[in-house]
Structures are given as C-alpha cells and as structure tokens.
Amino acid sequence: MSGHHVSHHVAPKSLYYLIFALLMIGTAVTVIVAYFDLGAFNNVVMLTIACTKALLVVLYFMHVRWGTRLTWVVAASGFVWLLIMFGFTLSDYLTRGWVGGTLR
Amino acid sequence: MSDGYPQAPSVGLPGRVSIQAPGNPHDEQSSAHPHHPKLQHHFDDMGQQAEASTLGMWVFLVTEIMFFGGLFLAYLVYRTQNPMAFQEASAHLSWKLGAFNTAVLIFSSLTMALAVRSAQTSESRGTQVFWLVTTMILGATFLGVKVIEYSEKFAHNNVPGPNFVWDGQYPAGAEIFYSLYFCMTGLHALHMVIGLGIMTVIAIMAWRRQFNTEYFTPVEITGLYWHFVDIVWIFLFPLLYLIGRHYGGH
Amino acid sequence: MDTLNYINNGHGLASWLLTKDHKRIALLYLVSITFFFFLGGLFAFMIRLELLTPAGDVLTAENYNKMFTMHGVVMVFFFLIPSIPAVLGNFLIPIMIGAKDLAFPRLNLISWYIYVLGGIFTLVAALSGGVDTGWTFYTPYSTAAANSHVITAALGVFITGFSSILTGLNFIVTIHRMRAPGLTWFRLPLFVWAHYATSLVMILGTPVIAITVLLVAAERVLHMGIFDPALGGDPVLFQHLFWFYSHPAVYIMILPAMGVISEIVQAFARKNVFGYSFIAFSSLAIAIIGFLVWGHHIFVAGQSVYAGMLFSIISYIVAVPSAIKVFNWTATIYRGSISLDSPMLYAFGFLGLFTIGGLTGLFLAAMGLDIHMHDTYFVVAHFHYIMVGGAIMGYLGGLHYWWPKITGKLYSEPAAKLAAGLVFIGFNLTFFPQFLVGYLGMPRRYHMYPPEFQVFNVMSTLGATILSVGYLLPMFYFVHSIFRGKPSPADPWGAKGLEWEVPSPPPTENFAVTPIVTHGTHQYAPSKEVGVV
Structure with missing residues (x-):
C-alpha cells in the first residue's frame, strides 16, 4: 500500500501548556460546582466537564486532532x-x- | 528478505492477480529508503510499521474502554438504585486527596505528552529521559496517595466484606459503593503500575538513544496508554469523590 | 530434496514453540483446540450416557452438573471461539491479503501461550473436581453457593479472553494495514470480511466478560457485595454484563464459519459469489446488530418487558443479514458447475442446519413463546444447530478445503465423504429429537427425566455415538495423509484466491515478492460479469 506516512505533526509546546491549563481549570470548576446542590443538574455539569476534559486529552495529548x-x-x-x-x-x-x- | 525461499510461481491467472518480478517499488531491497534497523521483516517500510503499531494501540484502548465500561455500567445501575446511599458513602472520601491526585495525573499527562514530543523532535536523550522520569515520579506520587487513602479505609473498616462497618443510614448501598470504589480505583491503579513498568523500559531505551524523528513509536504508544489511564481518572474523580459534596462531607 | 516451506524451514520443538510465523502458530492452535474439542466431546458423551435412561444411574446430580458445565466451558471458550479464527484465519488471512505475516507476529505467539495458560487453568479446575455452575457462571449461585472450583475455571475463561482479544486486534490491524498493493476492500475474499467482522466482536465484547468474571471473583473470594442480592447487589446486572459478551460471542463462532462457506461455495460451484457486497456488509451488520439483542436471554429473569420487546424486535432484525447470506449462497450454487467434494458436502450441511438453527432462534426471540421454551431442550437443540451444525460444519469444511494447502498433502476423499455423511446424520439424529422433547417440556440441566421422554433421549444418544465416529474419522485420514498422502499441487481444487497461488505448503514468508493485485481475488466467471454489485 502506498502512502504509509505517519502524520509527523509536532504540536507546539505552548499548545500542550494551554491544554494542561484548561484541564486544571475544568477540575477546579468541577470541585466548586459539587458544593452546590443543583439536583440532577449536578451530574449534568460534572459529566459535561469530564467529557470535555477527556475530549481535550484525546484530541491534543493523544494527537487524534491530527x-x-x-x-x-x-x-x-x-x-x-x-x-x-x-x-x-x-x-x-x-x-x-x-x-x-x-x-x- | 531471506534467500533460499522459492520464488512464488508466476501465477496461473494471467491478467488477474499478478505477482510481479522484482523491481516493483514495494520490494524492500529496491526501495529508495535504506533499510532501517528497527524495520521488522514483514513490513514494507517504517511508515507502515508505525501506523500498524499506533492503530494496534488504539484498538487496544477500545478494549480498555469496554473493560472499564463494565464497571461504569455497574456504577450507573447501582447509583440509580441507591442514590442516597451513594451520596452518603461518597461524602466519606477525601475530596482533597482526590483533587490532588487529579492534578498530579493531569500534570503527568502533560509531561508524557512532552516526552513523546521530545522523542518526536529528536531532542537529546537527557531531555527524553527527564520527561519520562518526571512522568513516572508523578505516577508514583499518585499511587502513594492512593495507598494513604486505602489504608484509611482499612483502618475504619470501610472495606466491603464480612467486616464492613458503616454507621450511616444506608449500610447496604454504601457497601456496594465501596465495592465499586475499590474495584474501579484498584483496577485503575493496576493500570498505572503496568504503565510505570512499561515506562521504565521506555526510559532505558531512550537513554540508549533509540528514539528519534525516524522511530519513536514505542514512546508514542506508551503515551497513548498513559493518557487513557488519565481519562479514566477524569471520570472516576467526580463520580466517586464529588457526588456527596453538597450532601455534607469532610 | 523438498523445496523449502514453512514446515521444513526449521526443526525441533523450539523452532515451533518460539515461532513467529503465523502458519506455524495456526498449527499450534490446531493441535491445542483439537485436544479441547475431544475433551469437550468426552464431557458431552458422559451427558448422553447419563440421559440414556430416565433414572439418574450413571452420574450423581452433582457430577452431571459438572459434566454439562465443563462441556460448555471447554467447547465455548476453548474450542468454538478460537476454532476458525485462530487456526484457519491465522493461517490464511495474511496469505489472502498478500502479506508476509500478521501485523504483530510476536503478539500472535503470545496469544497462543495465553490460550494455553487459560486452558491449563480450566484443566486444573476439571481435574481437581470440576465446576457445577453451568458455563454461564450465574450469580449469586456462583459467588455465594457453589461449592466447586469456580474461581479456577473463571480465571481460565478470563485469561483465554485476552488471547481472543489479541487475535482480534491483530486481525483488524493486519486487514487495515497489511493488504497488498491494489487489494482494495472490495477485492478482499469474503473470508477476510467475515474475520474482520468477527474481530470487531472480539475486541468490543470480550473485555466486558473479562471484567464481569473479575467481579464474580471479587465477590466470591473477597465477599465484596456486587451481584449478590443478600449484599445489596443485583443478579440481573450480572446477566446483562454476561450476555453483552456471550450473545455476540455466538457471532464470533458463526461469522468465521460463514466466511468459510462463502469461499467453499464459490470454489465448488465454479461461480463468483452472488451479491459480493451484500455478503460482505451482512457480516458487518451481524457483528453490529448482534450486540443489540442480548436481552433475549433474560426475558424471564426479571427484565422489564419493555426492554424485552426492544430486544425481541432487534433479535428478529438480526436474522435478516443471516438470511441474506443464505439466499446469496443458494443463488451462487444455482446453475453452478457443482462438484461434490468433501468441503462442499460440509457446506451443504451448513446451509441446511444453519437455516434450521436460525429459524428456531426466531421462535425463541418471541417473548411469549420463550416463556414456554425457556430452559428446555428446545433451546439446547437451537444453539447446537447454530454452533455444531453451523460453526463446526464450517470449521470442518474449511479444514478439508485448506488441508492440502496447510500440509501440502491430499487426504483420502472417500473417507472424507463418509465422515461428512456420518457427521450430518449423527448430528441430526442427536439434536432434532431435542427440539421435540424440549417442546414437550423437558427442561435442560437435569440428570433425570420422566420415562415418556426416553425414546427421544435414546435417539439422541445413538446420534451422538454416530457423530463421535464422524468426528474421530478425520483424525485418522488427516494424520494418515501427513505421512502417506500424495503431495498436493498449489491449487488442488482449481479454486481462485491468492492462497492457491503460493505453493502447498507455502514458504515461510508466503510471497517471495509482494503481489500486486489488479482485480478481485476470486474470479471464476469472465471479468465482465464480475465486479462489485
């Protein structure tokens, strides 16, 4: 098969730092929100943030974006x-x- | 390609499937690229080999998703059946240690990503090993905190089994919660231990200058694994530590 | 001197036990699964012996429970699931796609060792007293009550699951990344499509049974409350998790057999398959829809009837792609130039038996009827028509079809025809009466039964005896062919496909040079009639 070339995309370090910062912010927000009783909405917020964090890791740290x-x-x-x-x-x-x- | 194997017969199917004589561009020996020492015999080129390995790791991670998925399903079902008990039991976990560990693990994902990047950009072996070892130290820190948490639960007899003690309102549901807590975090911790083992090997290989722009697949797939373990924790932390926060915890 | 091939290229035990050649690993699997096949058959024979008479006179109730449990565990996890993929798939997929090996040869060898390790656990469980939970390990009996070697057997299943996962992973990556130049997806043999679909089930389902078995172990050993209602758990959750894998596992058994039949039918009708892309996509459809029907195993276990309706409807839908295959094979045979060699006899057997097995599955997918049929011999007969009449027929057909390629020797065709006939007759005599006796209400998993059911059970046991002769016979003529058989040419059947263009047996790296494929690999008719439908 032709075209066996891995995408040798090198992400800039600054992008990794940005993702790291977003992940930390997401964690902080999750913890803070957990202190308020929002009923079922607690779960919605918690899982939305968790899914967003997971998506960031998958897309950037795991290079799926490229x-x-x-x-x-x-x-x-x-x-x-x-x-x-x-x-x-x-x-x-x-x-x-x-x-x-x-x-x- | 070893000598001494008989040539494949030149096919009884004229015009349909042709096994061409040497000289085709996919024959390794006539390939324009020199034979890389890390190229295994059954691959055509390094690109194919790298793509196969990363795809293999991704497929493996899919199996890992389903593996943890069974536990998450159990969590989902039992939490819908015992919502109050889960909140009460969750409130007895230390969110501070959980949050600290979350930060540690996210940080280790960053250093892992940088480790992959340093191999990808052929940085010095010192840099490569530095990021790998930093990741390992962070992983070990996480496990250390986990030991503190576990021993606290053992001390208070909050470990499911015949000796389980619960002075809250919902002992049965709390026991299920802690069964899941130990299974989920235990399995997660086991994955981290395996990750640390793999990274030890990878760090040694990096120290021996095995990785550069041409060949860094082992670091890359180790990174994929490590980030996956991080993702599992990203879900475990809120689901286990935070659902009882507003209910009143420590 | 013989030309160098994968068999004579390297001698001694170490050259086999440390090999990374997919063809040698396939033979390692062949030997080990054959062992487990006859072990599982031995347990089956003990069951049939006990059921010869209405009284429980040969085995105690406990020992009978252990017999059917060990029969199920061994046959399902150590024979049926690895059978076609690990032996024929392992041997043929790289050759069929023009590759030198699977993508991960070392992983392939490791997966065989994992399989053997799992097998050892199961043997230890069997020899140290057996397991009596049924192959389904239902909780809370398996975690709280059963007084047998549940953990050892469960660990065996857990371990061998990883072998299955790694095989599936290897196939998926190989089919995606190792195809020869020009070998596009729609030029692939249908055997490869079937294995691709099978591999999807292996990697998506097997991890779930792995975690489920671990949870059973945790509950049994550590007494952690998970499934036991006495500890606040829900046993139906176990059944959901278990069948999420174990129903799709049926497709792990049958899909590769369908792949084999697709190849055989073309080769012995001398025609291109009818509706190539329908068969290819129906494999994927079966793999995907097969994941959405597991609840039909727990209609009467306390599952919500609304979920039951959903699962029932989808169970009907999953019959559609299977039917597409059966009709397409029939259309392939129609007006073909048919030769009734032994592989084709097995293929005909498959067509009839699989159809009966599939249609009786629809009976069981109907919720109302299932209340009557559940846990009777009707169910037993149904899944044996799929697993034995389908999967084993396909496996034996494939083994006969590719044996000359694998060993480079021709076996005795009259003996093979006799065996195929005995298997067909013996099988039907064993299992058809079980439909009747099941419909009359004989429950499964009891070592005694009312005397009025005896006539059916005698027929069954008689059939099982004939069946076992039919299964033993190939052992003799296959082994005989290795030593005395005539050498096989590269293409003894006049069949098409890359595997028939390399010598028999193939050289170690399959192809001296990577083949370049310009047309579909199976072209029996002039090319204007071919192409993607």
Whole structure:
C-alpha cells in the first residue's frame, strides 16, 4: 500500500501548556460546582466537564486532532459501544417501574 | 528478505492477480529508503510499521474502554438504585486527596505528552529521559496517595466484606459503593503500575538513544496508554469523590 | 530434496514453540483446540450416557452438573471461539491479503501461550473436581453457593479472553494495514470480511466478560457485595454484563464459519459469489446488530418487558443479514458447475442446519413463546444447530478445503465423504429429537427425566455415538495423509484466491515478492460479469 506516512505533526509546546491549563481549570470548576446542590443538574455539569476534559486529552495529548480518519473512527467506536451498553441496559432498569413492567 | 525461499510461481491467472518480478517499488531491497534497523521483516517500510503499531494501540484502548465500561455500567445501575446511599458513602472520601491526585495525573499527562514530543523532535536523550522520569515520579506520587487513602479505609473498616462497618443510614448501598470504589480505583491503579513498568523500559531505551524523528513509536504508544489511564481518572474523580459534596462531607 | 516451506524451514520443538510465523502458530492452535474439542466431546458423551435412561444411574446430580458445565466451558471458550479464527484465519488471512505475516507476529505467539495458560487453568479446575455452575457462571449461585472450583475455571475463561482479544486486534490491524498493493476492500475474499467482522466482536465484547468474571471473583473470594442480592447487589446486572459478551460471542463462532462457506461455495460451484457486497456488509451488520439483542436471554429473569420487546424486535432484525447470506449462497450454487467434494458436502450441511438453527432462534426471540421454551431442550437443540451444525460444519469444511494447502498433502476423499455423511446424520439424529422433547417440556440441566421422554433421549444418544465416529474419522485420514498422502499441487481444487497461488505448503514468508493485485481475488466467471454489485 502506498502512502504509509505517519502524520509527523509536532504540536507546539505552548499548545500542550494551554491544554494542561484548561484541564486544571475544568477540575477546579468541577470541585466548586459539587458544593452546590443543583439536583440532577449536578451530574449534568460534572459529566459535561469530564467529557470535555477527556475530549481535550484525546484530541491534543493523544494527537487524534491530527490523526487519520481511521483513528477518529476507532477512538469514537469505543465510546459509542459504551453508550450502546449503557443505553440498552438502562432500557431494562428504567422501565421496570412502568405499568406491567416485569413478568412477575 | 531471506534467500533460499522459492520464488512464488508466476501465477496461473494471467491478467488477474499478478505477482510481479522484482523491481516493483514495494520490494524492500529496491526501495529508495535504506533499510532501517528497527524495520521488522514483514513490513514494507517504517511508515507502515508505525501506523500498524499506533492503530494496534488504539484498538487496544477500545478494549480498555469496554473493560472499564463494565464497571461504569455497574456504577450507573447501582447509583440509580441507591442514590442516597451513594451520596452518603461518597461524602466519606477525601475530596482533597482526590483533587490532588487529579492534578498530579493531569500534570503527568502533560509531561508524557512532552516526552513523546521530545522523542518526536529528536531532542537529546537527557531531555527524553527527564520527561519520562518526571512522568513516572508523578505516577508514583499518585499511587502513594492512593495507598494513604486505602489504608484509611482499612483502618475504619470501610472495606466491603464480612467486616464492613458503616454507621450511616444506608449500610447496604454504601457497601456496594465501596465495592465499586475499590474495584474501579484498584483496577485503575493496576493500570498505572503496568504503565510505570512499561515506562521504565521506555526510559532505558531512550537513554540508549533509540528514539528519534525516524522511530519513536514505542514512546508514542506508551503515551497513548498513559493518557487513557488519565481519562479514566477524569471520570472516576467526580463520580466517586464529588457526588456527596453538597450532601455534607469532610 | 523438498523445496523449502514453512514446515521444513526449521526443526525441533523450539523452532515451533518460539515461532513467529503465523502458519506455524495456526498449527499450534490446531493441535491445542483439537485436544479441547475431544475433551469437550468426552464431557458431552458422559451427558448422553447419563440421559440414556430416565433414572439418574450413571452420574450423581452433582457430577452431571459438572459434566454439562465443563462441556460448555471447554467447547465455548476453548474450542468454538478460537476454532476458525485462530487456526484457519491465522493461517490464511495474511496469505489472502498478500502479506508476509500478521501485523504483530510476536503478539500472535503470545496469544497462543495465553490460550494455553487459560486452558491449563480450566484443566486444573476439571481435574481437581470440576465446576457445577453451568458455563454461564450465574450469580449469586456462583459467588455465594457453589461449592466447586469456580474461581479456577473463571480465571481460565478470563485469561483465554485476552488471547481472543489479541487475535482480534491483530486481525483488524493486519486487514487495515497489511493488504497488498491494489487489494482494495472490495477485492478482499469474503473470508477476510467475515474475520474482520468477527474481530470487531472480539475486541468490543470480550473485555466486558473479562471484567464481569473479575467481579464474580471479587465477590466470591473477597465477599465484596456486587451481584449478590443478600449484599445489596443485583443478579440481573450480572446477566446483562454476561450476555453483552456471550450473545455476540455466538457471532464470533458463526461469522468465521460463514466466511468459510462463502469461499467453499464459490470454489465448488465454479461461480463468483452472488451479491459480493451484500455478503460482505451482512457480516458487518451481524457483528453490529448482534450486540443489540442480548436481552433475549433474560426475558424471564426479571427484565422489564419493555426492554424485552426492544430486544425481541432487534433479535428478529438480526436474522435478516443471516438470511441474506443464505439466499446469496443458494443463488451462487444455482446453475453452478457443482462438484461434490468433501468441503462442499460440509457446506451443504451448513446451509441446511444453519437455516434450521436460525429459524428456531426466531421462535425463541418471541417473548411469549420463550416463556414456554425457556430452559428446555428446545433451546439446547437451537444453539447446537447454530454452533455444531453451523460453526463446526464450517470449521470442518474449511479444514478439508485448506488441508492440502496447510500440509501440502491430499487426504483420502472417500473417507472424507463418509465422515461428512456420518457427521450430518449423527448430528441430526442427536439434536432434532431435542427440539421435540424440549417442546414437550423437558427442561435442560437435569440428570433425570420422566420415562415418556426416553425414546427421544435414546435417539439422541445413538446420534451422538454416530457423530463421535464422524468426528474421530478425520483424525485418522488427516494424520494418515501427513505421512502417506500424495503431495498436493498449489491449487488442488482449481479454486481462485491468492492462497492457491503460493505453493502447498507455502514458504515461510508466503510471497517471495509482494503481489500486486489488479482485480478481485476470486474470479471464476469472465471479468465482465464480475465486479462489485
């Protein structure tokens, strides 16, 4: 196969420092928000920040930002499959309380 | 390519699949690039080898996502079943140690990224080893803090099992929470220990001047692994340490 | 002197045990999975022997439980899952795509050692007294009550899972990165497509069973509350996690067999496959949709009926890509120039048996009917039609088809035809009565049964005896062919594909020079009739 050249993209150090700063800020915000009782919204904020942090790590520290399309697909597939597993399992747990939810 | 193997027969399928005589551009020996000492025999060139290795690591990380995913699913299900117990149990974890460890791990991700970059840009072996060793020290710090946290839980009999003691309102749910806490953080810590082992080897290789712009795949895939471990913690920290904060913790 | 090939290039035990050649590793797998196949068969024979009479006279209830558990564990994890991928896939994928080896040869060898290590754990569990939980290790019985070697067996499953993961990883990277110049995705043999789909299931599903088994171990050994309701846990969660892997695992077994059948049908009908891209994409569709149906195993376990409906509907949908394959193979055979060599006999067997197995699966996917059928012999018959009638037929067909390539020797064709006939007859006699007796209400996993079911069970045991002769026979003529068989030409069947263009047996690096592919690798018809559908 032709074109076997790794993307030798060298990110500037300043970009890494910026990502690091964003990750630290995200952590601080998570901790602060946790002190306020926002009901279910606590989880939304917490997971949004965590997903953003994870995305930053994947895109920049793990170089997916400059990766091939295949790398994007592989990286995404793990999370998609996780959501499939969560979603279908919860389709059981969250509907058990419905009318006639279980066979027993 | 070893001598002595018979030439593949020149195919009984004229015009369909042709096994061409030497001289095609993919034959290593006639390749324009000189044969790199790190090139394994079954790859055509260094690019193909590097792409295969990084792809392999990414596929492996997908399996790791699913591996931890089973635990996250258990967390999800049991937390929906015992929301109050999880908050109560979570409030007994020290968020300060958790936050400190989060910072340590994020910092180690930065130094790991710089380690990969230093190999990628053929910096001196001193620089490469410096970043790798810094990453390892940070990883060891994380594990040290984890030991302090674990021993505190053992001291208070908050470890699930026959001797589990809980003086809160929801002992059953709290026990499930701590089962998951120990499984999740324990498995995460195990991954870090493995990472430290791999990095020791990588640091030695770096010291022997094995990595440069031409060949830095081992550092790169070690980096991928380490960042993955960091990502797991990015989720573990809020889910384990912070859900009971407003409920009243220490 | 013989020409140098992968078999005679290096002698002595070390040259085999330390080899990184995918072809030699395939043979290591062949030997080890054959061992486990006959071990699992031995357990099966003990089951059939006990069920010959209604009374529990041969085995105690406990020992009977251990027999069916060990039969399931050994056959599922140590034979069916590695069978076609680790032996035929390992041997053929690099050759079919014009590569010298898999992308990670050392990892390939390591995965064999991991498999062996897992096998040793399972053997230790079997020899030290066995396991009685059923191959499903359901909690809380497995964590709180079972008084047998659960941990040893579970660790065996855990360890061998990594072998499967590494094989899948290796295949995916190899198929993406090692294809010969010009060998585009739609020129790939369907065998390779099937293995690509299988590998997806291996890497996405296997880690989940690994963590599940670890949690079972944690609960059993450390008494941490996870699944045991007495400790606040939920046993249905275990079943979700377990079947999230174990249902797709069925596709790990059947997809490679489908790949084999696609190759055989073309070679012995002398025709290009009908609807190449439909078969290729149906493999991927099965791999993906197969992940969304696991809840049909737990319709009556306390799962919400709403989730049950969802899983039931998707279970029907997953039958569609399987049906596409069956129709396309049939269309391939239609008006072909058919030769009934032994691989083709297995392929015909596969077509009929897999169809029965698949259609009875639809019975079980219907929630209402499943309440009646659940845990009866109907289920047992259904999945044996898939796993034995499908996967093992495919494995044996493939082994017969590529044996001359693997060993460079021709086996006795009349003996092979006889074996194929015995397997087909023996199989149907064993398992068809189980549909009937299951429908009449005989539950699985009991060592006694009411006398009115005896006639079916006698037929089953008789069939199993014939089946075991059918399975033993290839051992003799295959081994005989190694020593006395006539040398095979490069392409004994007149089949197409890169693997038939290298000598039999192939040289160590497969190709002296990397082939350049200009057309699809399987072209039986003039090229104007071919191409991507």
